[in-house]
Amino acid sequence: MVWVLFLAAGFWALGHKMGAPRSARWLMIALLYIAVLVALLVLPETSPLRDALGGSYGEWLVLGVLAAMIWAYSQGLSWLKARVRPADPAPEQKRGGFTSTELERYARHIVLREIGGPGQKKLKEAKVLVIGAGGLGAPALQYLAAAGVGTIGVIDHDEVDNSNLQRQVIHTDDRIGMPKVFSAQEGMRALNPYVEVRPYNRRLTEEIAAELFADYDLILDGTDSFEARYLANRIAARQGKPLIGAALSQWEGQISLFDPAKGAPCYQCIFPEAPAPGLAPTCAEAGVLGPLPGVMGAMMAVEAVKQIAGAGEGLRGRMLIYDALYAETRTISLKRRADCPVCGG
Helix, strand or coil, rough: HHHHHHHHHHHHHHHHHCCHHHHHHHHHHHHHHHHHHHHHHHHCCHHHHHHHCCCCCCHHHHHHHHHHHHHHHHHHHHHHHHCCCCCCHHHHHHHCCCCHHHHHHHHHHCCCCCCCHHHHHHHHHHEEEEEEECCHHHHHHHHHHHCCCEEEECCCCCECCCCHHHCCCCCCCCCCCCEHHHHHHHHHHHHHHCCEEEEECCCCCCCHHHHHHHHCCCECCCCCCCCHHHHHHHHHHHHHHCCCEEEEEEEEEEEEECCHCCCCCCCHHHCCCCCCCCCCCCCHHHHCCCHHHHHHHHHHHHHHHHHCCCCCCCCCCCCEEEEECCCCCEEEEECCCCCCCCCCC
């Protein structure tokens, strides 16, 4: 019986070394357990292998029941954690003026003429929702937290995977298997404990989007799904909320501020229909340069800070395109479409 446990431990260690997710490693151990039970049921009582396995499957059944109870308990805790909103920060961190620590932290912003104390106060009072905690969302969330945006919401239904760590810099190796929103929450809290982080461990759907968006001033779309982009654009336009959207593929990225309430086009004005399957491959299919999402995600944070603080000229009605392979940038003008189903007319 002991050698089977050693074999299970070996499977787990091998899976960890190969970067296999926890679910795959648990599946390997479950298959080993089932193989042991089957062997005990079919092998004759005089079989040496049956003796090596303990001779009786009763002990293995007890072990399996205990493991199932532990697994059910851990799943129950995960379910509860996914639905519990973290406690609000201390009142002195959430409301009122700045502490001396905050003033020192944001000093480089405050001395900027275009931001200053009033702009930093606007950042502290702002509520920004980031859709996606992946390649684009990860750096955007880090810089929003570092900049002192008071309330940051993040919605994503995915878990951290080993393949994410090449570019999704807010996550770490020891958080593989953790829901991305909670991993991002840990990263932001470690960076700036003076901001409130609201994680939503779920997929953005039509049923929840309107109520969710209503609680925020600015929306950042870092998704890689056209369905999610059209949904976010539709709800943001309906509520008059500005939407900063970015996208990337392989070596190139693009970013714009969609704000039909201020006369700018919406996302669907520029992209009336989603491309046919296969014409816009995902990062998993086509690949992507690791630092590129960092560049574009940081640009999203820059545009968000400018939008909140009222600094400079944003990308409202313009799209910036960055070609990392040839180190080129270009900006194109965007116009609304009168026949746009979202903001036309």
